[in-house]
Amino acid sequence: MSETKGKIAVLTSGGDAPGMNAAIRAVVRTGISKGYEVYGVRRGYNGILNREMDLLTFHDVSEKLQHGGTFLFTARSAEFREEEGKKKAAAICKELGIETLIVIGGDGSFTGAKNLSKYGVNVIGLPGTIDLDIAYTDYTIGFDTAVNTAMEAIDRLRETSNSHERCSVVEVMGRSAGYIALWCGIANGAEQILIPEKFDNNYDKLIEEIKNNRASGMTHQIIVNAEGIGHSYGLAKKIEEATGIETRATILGHLQRGGSPTARDRVYASVMGAYAIDCIEKGKKNRLIGYKEGHVYDVDIEEAFQMTKSIDDYEYEVAGILGTRCEYK
Numbered sequence: 001m002s003e004t005k006g007k008i009a010v011l012t013s014g015g016d017a018p019g020m021n022a023a024i025r026a027v028v029r030t031g032i033s034k035g036y037e038v039y040g041v042r043r044g045y046n047g048i049l050n051r052e053m054d055l056l057t058f059h060d061v062s063e064k065l066q067h068g069g070t071f072l073f074t075a076r077s078a079e080f081r082e083e084e085g086k087k088k089a090a091a092i093c094k095e096l097g098i099e100t101l102i103v104i105g106g107d108g109s110f111t112g113a114k115n116l117s118k119y120g121v122n123v124i125g126l127p128g129t130i131d132l133d134i135a136y137t138d139y140t141i142g143f144d145t146a147v148n149t150a151m152e153a154i155d156r157l158r159e160t161s162n163s164h165e166r167c168s169v170v171e172v173m174g175r176s177a178g179y180i181a182l183w184c185g186i187a188n189g190a191e192q193i194l195i196p197e198k199f200d201n202n203y204d205k206l207i208e209e210i211k212n213n214r215a216s217g218m219t220h221q222i223i224v225n226a227e228g229i230g231h232s233y234g235l236a237k238k239i240e241e242a243t244g245i246e247t248r249a250t251i252l253g254h255l256q257r258g259g260s261p262t263a264r265d266r267v268y269a270s271v272m273g274a275y276a277i278d279c280i281e282k283g284k285k286n287r288l289i290g291y292k293e294g295h296v297y298d299v300d301i302e303e304a305f306q307m308t309k310s311i312d313d314y315e316y317e318v319a320g321i322l323g324t325r326c327e328y329k
């Protein structure tokens with residue numbers, strides 16, 4: 001038997017995202033093919049702290065690619081947030097001979113990974129979150145599937161909203177970021193989009209626009225409200241009271257996180273998983289992997305945390321024009 005090149009562990013952390021399984025599969029299969037032992041850690045950082053991990057084989061990751069969620073399970077680990085938790089996790093990695101930890105997660109998981117790297121564990125991150133709220137990358141695993149799922153749900157909502165001539169407030173996820181809302185706003189032709197990055201809390205203006213909209217002949221309205229603004233039931237009540245238009249609120253919630261990943265999520269997650277192993281092969285330390293201008297790339301974890309990103313002004317402007325706001329300017 002040939003000597004192993006070393007031990008790599010992979011975990012998923014934070015909210016699950018469709019495509020995480022594809023990323024794990026790519027890490028495992030590429031890792032094995034290049035001569036590493038790859039361990040799958042269960043339940044995020046808790047799995048390190050509780051030593052819940054198994055050596056994975058090529059076949060262990062069969063039939064996973066097409067499924068949403070994460071077969072390694074995920075968690076939001078309170079213990080790992082504490083300094084003591086990170087020290088303990090680093091000590092366990094050292095004891096078990098795990099040289100590199102591949103973390104598939106979002107901004108919170110990467111903050112944890114960055115801190116863990118200070119204790120001598122080499123960390124490689126793959127962006128896995130439906131929120132798209134990670135500055136260094138144009139793409140995150142799961143966003144594409146989540147947006148498509150929400151878009152289909154909102155198409156259905158429009159049909160009933162239209163039939164009853166109602167105003168519908170639909171809340172989509174995104175934590176404090178409005179990317180899912182903006183994309184659904186454009187993809188569903190929403191009359192209004194409320195996102196935390198742009199909304200000025202001017203509810204009077206919003207209500208005025210809804211009234212004008214009706215007066216111009218619009219029989220129903222879809223208002224996409226980002227989770228970061230929230231209070232959708234209260235907003236629906238406020239609109240109904242102020243306009244006399246029957247209004248309903250729908251919170252799409254966790255259904256946006258499930259489902260079979262789109263081709264984009266499968267392909268990009270697979271490419272990034274393989275690329276993580278290439279980074280290890282090249283001796284790279286503490287890197288985050290992402291997509292920039294259509295290409296997979298890696299960046300130093302500290303550098304990545306200095307980066308910022310914002311909603312594309314032009315996309316937001318287009319969303320406004322394609323809704324009905326422009327008629328009343």
Ligand SMILES: Nc1ncnc2c1ncn2[C@@H]1O[C@H](COP(=O)(O)OP(=O)(O)O)[C@@H](O)[C@H]1O
Binds near residue numbers: 105110
């Ligand atoms: N500041 C932090 N320090 C250490 N670990 C953190 C920190 N923030 C988050 N984490 C770890 O990452 C996990 C996932 O973070 P969370 O923000 O919930 O999801 P996501 O990574 O998807 O954004 C947390 O439960 C915690 O274990």
Ligand SMILES: O=P(O)(O)OC[C@H]1O[C@](O)(COP(=O)(O)O)[C@@H](O)[C@@H]1O
Binds near residue numbers: 130174227
């Ligand atoms: O599943 P939970 O714990 O209710 O968390 C809900 C949050 O998770 C998300 O779905 C994904 O966020 P993360 O990727 O940061 O975990 C957010 O959009 C939402 O705010």
Ligand SMILES: [Mg+2]
Binds near residue numbers: 014106107129133175
């Ligand atoms: Mg997050």
